[in-house]
Amino acid sequence: MLYDFRSFVNPGHYAFGKGTFNHLGELIDRRKTPTNDWTVFMIDHFFQDKENILNRIPKSDKDLVIFIDSTEEPKTTLVNKYRDQILAHQDTLPAVMVGMGGGTAMDYAKSTGLMVTNPGDSKDYQGLDLIKNEGIYTICIPTITGTGAEVSMTAVLSGPEKKLGIKCDYTIPNEVIFDPELLATVPNEDRFFTGMDNFIHNVESMNGSWINSMGLAFAEKSNDITVEVFMNKYRDQLEADEKMMVASIMGGNSTTYGQVGVCHALSYGLAVVLGTHHGVGNCIVFNQLEKYYPEGYKTFKEMQAAQGVEIPANITAGCTEEQFDQMVEISWALEHMWDNAFGHDWKNKISKEEIKDLFKRM
Incomplete structure (x- = not known):
């Protein structure tokens, strides 16, 4: 840490x-x-x-x-x-x-x-x-x-x-x-994107080097509830919303005792350069991160299918090389996130070229 x-x-x-x-x-x-x-x-x-x-x-x-x-x-x-x-x-x-x-x-x-x-x-x-x-x-x-x-x-x-x-x-x-x-008035698509924000930062915490037993307990339980909600285990919307409030509390606490990782680092690059909203941006990025978080990615795709939500694609298709370079530099500068994802020698585990390639796939 x-x-x-x-x-x-x-x-x-x-x-x-x-x-x-x-x-x-x-x-x-x-x-x-x-x-x-x-x-x-x-x-x-x-x-x-x-x-x-x-x-x-x-x-x-x-x-x-x-x-x-x-x-x-x-x-x-x-x-x-x-x-x-x-x-x-x-x-x-x-x-x-x-x-x-x-x-x-x-x-x-x-x-x-x-x-x-x-x-x-x-x-x-x-x-x-x-x-x-x-x-x-x-x-x-x-x-x-x-x-x-x-x-x-x-x-x-x-x-x-x-x-x-x-x-x-x-x-x-x-x-x-x-x-x-x-x-009660939250659209289902917005429910999904904010719920996935919770799921994703828990996955990053659980798979990171900064996590401890306290943070792990929060993250695991938070994601257990999140998966139940978005796999439609609760028929009553009010009950599902109440459960997600609990999951959000626990997820927020998981990052207090842990840290986010690859997805949030890249999502920040999208936000600054393209103005992508946080929850949507995280989903766009996580959709390309099977290599880094294979189990979390699999569950994420199952929840997406259960909810029938489309994740935006090709949002970087019109970006210039200068914009890609800017996104890379913004993401690269978030050293604490990369340190959590890969450890202190993170610069030997991922390159700017690999990050740019990920952005180009979005």
């Missing part, structure tokens, strides 16, 4: 089960003080016209609501923009940041809450333990499940030069509301 010791942090509070979303107002009120008495809501734009959900959000006149475009990956430039918007909204800092949606909305809430209390540009904090000050108290509410962002110590951002997370103990949400009823 690239570090020898770390005392890990998990979210401080969980609320799990049907109807827990109804208690959001109580949780926010606990954090308010006479001076810091307002809230920032960062909500997936999917809910912008969903009055049945918006009317349940405990918003006061002082609060700020920001709708997040989840069709694109989180960007450092937008984190900076949202930070400035929050600081200009009131004379005091907010008591609470609420991130509601998928990984994009939650990662924006996590990262923006940190940038409110840390100076400079968010791109300068892409990396491990670069944040110095604790951020705003953050509550995450997943409305699609599989990314693990709700329990992860990473907020993944695309910057001007790289896609890399702000990763530290302070990035972990302070509180998480897991209400499976909020997943």
Whole structure:
């Protein structure tokens, strides 16, 4: 491993089960003080016209609501923009940041809450333990499940030069509301891509050199549940969604005690150069990785067949050599992922030419 010791942090509070979303107002009120008495809501734009959900959000006149475009990956430039918007909204800092949606909305809430209390540009904090000050108290509410962002110590951002997370103990949400009823409107294709994000990072953790017994236990159980869900073992959608919420929690924890690998390294290259969304990008990449993860690949293809989902193909067909080279360099720079996948001598196990060939097959 690239570090020898770390005392890990998990979210401080969980609320799990049907109807827990109804208690959001109580949780926010606990954090308010006479001076810091307002809230920032960062909500997936999917809910912008969903009055049945918006009317349940405990918003006061002082609060700020920001709708997040989840069709694109989180960007450092937008984190900076949202930070400035929050600081200009009131004379005091907010008591609470609420991130509601998928990984994009939650990662924006996590990262923006940190940038409110840390100076400079968010791109300068892409990396491990670069944040110095604790951020705003953050509550995450997943409305699609599989990314693990709700329990992860990473907020993944695309910057001007790289896609890399702000990763530290302070990035972990302070509180998480897991209400499976909020997943009812998720399209089946989106369920698949985010579920496969969970499956894939578990496969990478389990097959990596960084894994320990704690991470392995989380990853194995998480993938047992994920396979049951996507092989249609649960006839009731609500039960399946609740199970996937558990799988996502465990999957997020597996990467805390492990690390991702080949798929995520290549997926980051696709995201920066082509803007490919994370879950879809992981599936496009993993579709070419039978050589590296044969057992995981076999199960992945079985789940794809069971769900009848088409994985996009030929997305790099129009790329120039310069674009391929850029994707390779972005991926190659993620040394911790390659170290996990192949060990400290990873540069002797895979070449830039092999990586470029993989991109050209996508």
